[in-house]
Amino acid sequence: MKGRTLSRHFRESFKSLGRNGWMTFASIGTVTVTLILVGVFALIMTNLNKLADDIENDVEIKILIDDLAGSKEERELLAKIKKLPDITDVKYSSRDEELKKVIKDYGDDFVLHEQSNPLRNAIYVKAINPQETANVAKKIDKFEYTAEVNYGKGKVEKLFKVLNTSRNAGLVLIIGLLLTAVFLIFNTIRTTIFARRDEIEIMKLVGATNSFVRIPFLLEGAWLGLLGSVIPVTVVAVLYYNVHKSISPNLKGELLQLQSFSPLIYQVSALLIALGVIIGMFGSFISMRKFLKI
Amino acid sequence: MIQMKNVTKKYSNGVVAVNGISVHIKPGEFVYVVGPSGAGKSTFIKLMYREEKATTGSVIVNGIDLSTLKNRQVPQFRRNVGVVFQDFKLLPRLTAYENIAFALEVTEEEPTKIRKRVMEVLELVGLSHKARMFPHELSGGEQQRVSIARSIINTPQLVIADEPTGNLDPDTSWDIMHLFEKINAQGTTIVMATHNKEIVNTARRRVIAIEGGIIVRDEAGGEYGYER
Numbered sequence: 414m415k416g417r418t419l420s421r422h423f424r425e426s427f428k429s430l431g432r433n434g435w436m437t438f439a440s441i442g443t444v445t446v447t448l449i450l451v452g453v454f455a456l457i458m459t460n461l462n463k464l465a466d467d468i469e470n471d472v473e474i475k476i477l478i479d480d481l482a483g484s485k486e487e488r489e490l491l492a493k494i495k496k497l498p499d500i501t502d503v504k505y506s507s508r509d510e511e512l513k514k515v516i517k518d519y520g521d522d523f524v525l526h527e528q529s530n531p532l533r534n535a536i537y538v539k540a541i542n543p544q545e546t547a548n549v550a551k552k553i554d555k556f557e558y559t560a561e562v563n564y565g566k567g568k569v570e571k572l573f574k575v576l577n578t579s580r581n582a583g584l585v586l587i588i589g590l591l592l593t594a595v596f597l598i599f600n601t602i603r604t605t606i607f608a609r610r611d612e613i614e615i616m617k618l619v620g621a622t623n624s625f626v627r628i629p630f631l632l633e634g635a636w637l638g639l640l641g642s643v644i645p646v647t648v649v650a651v652l653y654y655n656v657h658k659s660i661s662p663n664l665k666g667e668l669l670q671l672q673s674f675s676p677l678i679y680q681v682s683a684l685l686i687a688l689g690v691i692i693g694m695f696g697s698f699i700s701m702r703k704f705l706k707i
Numbered sequence: 708m709i710q711m712k713n714v715t716k717k718y719s720n721g722v723v724a725v726n727g728i729s730v731h732i733k734p735g736e737f738v739y740v741v742g743p744s745g746a747g748k749s750t751f752i753k754l755m756y757r758e759e760k761a762t763t764g765s766v767i768v769n770g771i772d773l774s775t776l777k778n779r780q781v782p783q784f785r786r787n788v789g790v791v792f793q794d795f796k797l798l799p800r801l802t803a804y805e806n807i808a809f810a811l812e813v814t815e816e817e818p819t820k821i822r823k824r825v826m827e828v829l830e831l832v833g834l835s836h837k838a839r840m841f842p843h844e845l846s847g848g849e850q851q852r853v854s855i856a857r858s859i860i861n862t863p864q865l866v867i868a869d870e871p872t873g874n875l876d877p878d879t880s881w882d883i884m885h886l887f888e889k890i891n892a893q894g895t896t897i898v899m900a901t902h903n904k905e906i907v908n909t910a911r912r913r914v915i916a917i918e919g920g921i922i923v924r925d926e927a928g929g930e931y932g933y934e935r
């Protein structure tokens with residue numbers, strides 16, 4: 414194909430958008446509505462997922478060190494724990510620090526105990542994969558000089574079950590919505606092509622090759638997808654920016670945080686544009702095939 | 708120019724529209740194809756520009772054997788055969804000018820040459836002043852002129868027309884007929900299926916009459932031979 418033919422195809426695709434006025438408008442409208450749904454839903458699901466992660470990552474193993482352990486044994490225990498491959502965030506906390514925490518959490522009633530501190534030195538550790546917490550705890554429990562290893566047995570397992578179930582439900586919803594979006598956009602494109610099947614036939618009858626007929630339609634499909642993603646991308650960005658602005662300050666220092674604006678909004682935008690453009694082109698390609706056979 | 712031997716065409720629904728036709732049309736001829744509705748005229752004509760493929764027999768057009776022509780060679784072949792339809796088959800969203808230019812753009816011709824040639828044929832069919840109009844802004848006769856201009860834009864040796872005056876009033880039909888005669892006078896072969904008794908009986912030419920998918924009459928300077 415010659416360069417000027419390619420530029421001709423680009424020109425034709427733009428011209429056709431304009432001359433198909435109503436049809437173009439309707440298609441872009443459908444794509445827009447569909448992609449807004451996908452975008453908003455993607456934001457909600459990402460944040461719910463982040464929420465689940467945050468809750469999960471808060472699960473900690475607390476190791477109380479046996480009173481019999483001297484500082485040398487304590488150091489050895491700490492070293493052993495640190496050598497475990499699947500752990501992270503190891504923190505040593507002396508009995509004095511432990512008491513301060515209790516006082517901070519439960520109030521000055523406990524100040525009395527400052528004289529004779531009943532608490533033990535402790536080590537805090539997290540499993541890299543929170544779902545492995547129980548196994549890690551079991552391993553640590555076998556080490557010497559561990560008096561107690563706590564991670565909220567029972568509760569944690571239940572929590573993980575709930576989180577996993579909701580994650581799976583979310584995944585099913587996302588896939589369902591994506592498929593619906595693909596279907597809706599595809600169908601819109603197919604309708605525009607179907608309305609113009611006679612044109613495709615005429616072009617073939619006067620000696621156009623398949624690609625000569627096809628390329629402007631593919632480009633037009635891409636523009637429909639692209640134009641249809643402009644409003645959704647804007648809506649999603651503005652919406653999330655404002656949600657962030659009004660909610661994030663209230664969450665300062667809390668365990669649960671919104672997914673940050675920056676990479677997320679670009680990822681979602683890319684998803685929306687890609688969905689629009691790729692299905693626009695692919696939909697045109699598929700829908701044209703049978704009309705080119707003449 | 709066109710050579711058919713024992714051609715049959717059976718559609719996928721079982722209808723045999725052409726049932727053993729052999730015919731020879733020489734370069735420069737002007738041929739009417741007549742016959743009642745459903746006789747197989749359109750099918751006979753569609754076989755010539757390969758909208759339909761013969762079920763059996765051989766069709767040779769412009770020296771090209773259509774039975775062995777590959778799908779991807781069809782566009783190139785069609786550029787050398789002009790086709791005119793009863794319903795004009797213009798692209799509704801392109802202007803008269805653009806419709807004609809399209810048939811030349813597909814050959815990837817240079818834009819300046821396209822422009823020059825389109826102006827020429829517009830002049831020939833007498834529509835230079837309506838170049839920028841869309842098909843729906845033109846009368847039936849004008850639309851048919853655009854479609855004729857498109858059919859000759861590549862200066863084909865052969866122009867095929869399927870009831871080109873079928874949708875037009877008598878006066879306009881004669882205008883269109885004169886246009887075909889003009890094109891024929893330049894040496895282009897013309898095959899025209901028609902129901903227009905007056906034209907066939909007045910502008911006498913070779914007449915091929917088809918009934919039930921076979922040729923029942925083929926005579927030079929023949930008459931229409933049916934009531935309408």
Ligand SMILES: Nc1ncnc2c1ncn2[C@@H]1O[C@H](COP(=O)(O)OP(=O)(O)O)[C@@H](O)[C@H]1O
Binds near residue numbers: 748
């Ligand atoms: N695409 C098709 N599929 C099936 N049958 C067809 C098709 N085109 C035409 N026919 C049948 O073939 C016969 C001849 O039709 P056609 O060639 O259009 O005749 P004419 O042009 O003389 O009226 C008719 O019976 C018609 O119904």
Ligand SMILES: [Mg+2]
Binds near residue numbers: 748749
């Ligand atoms: Mg017919």
